Amino acid sequence: MSEEEDEMADDLTEKVVNDLFGNTLVVTTSSDERIHGIGRKQLNKQRPVIIKLTDHREKMAVLNCRNLKREDVLVSDDFSAPTKLKRQKLWQSTSEFRKKNGGKAKLVYAKIKIDGELFARDDMEIKWVPVRKSADSLEL
Structure with missing residues (x-):
């Protein structure tokens, strides 16, 4: 996801919940516990976003979403x-x-x-x- 230079954590949360989940994936989530970017912000570079969902069913709905195939977004588990x-x-x-x-x-x-x-x-x-x-x- 593209990121503004002065973007705050709340802006990122709103962008993920409304734009990605709501408009792109058409999945509603109410259990997003934490949403944050990884690493430092860099000009003209996108950084990965970690999303922690407390409800396993919502997580599986996001991971199995068919609308991802048409988008420039990769959603996967974060393993050690x-x-x-x-x-x-x-x-x-x-x-x-x-x-x-x-x-x-x-x-x-x-x-x-x-x-x-x-x-x-x-x-x-x-x-x-x-x-x-x-x-x-x-x-x-």
Whole structure:
């Protein structure tokens, strides 16, 4: 989102709630606990905005909003550095598996869902370990 030089936190909150949620995404939120930009303001540069919603249903409505595809806005979860690294490794190993077997995969926090079954990665043995069902591990 573009930012004015003398913009305050309240202005950013109003812009996110009214313009982004109200007009662009057409999603109503009443549980926005905190909205703030990351880093210093720089001329002609946009900085990321962190939005903390207390209601999980509202968060999922924002993340799953179909109107995002037409906009110049990216909405995603903010994960810690170790979780981001784990997700990156999972996704890389999944791409190789999908090329071989043609299955579908989706990242779910720090786990991966392959053809409807949830797996975690065991880095010591380099394999996926089933999380919910008692199936054999899949070799990478």
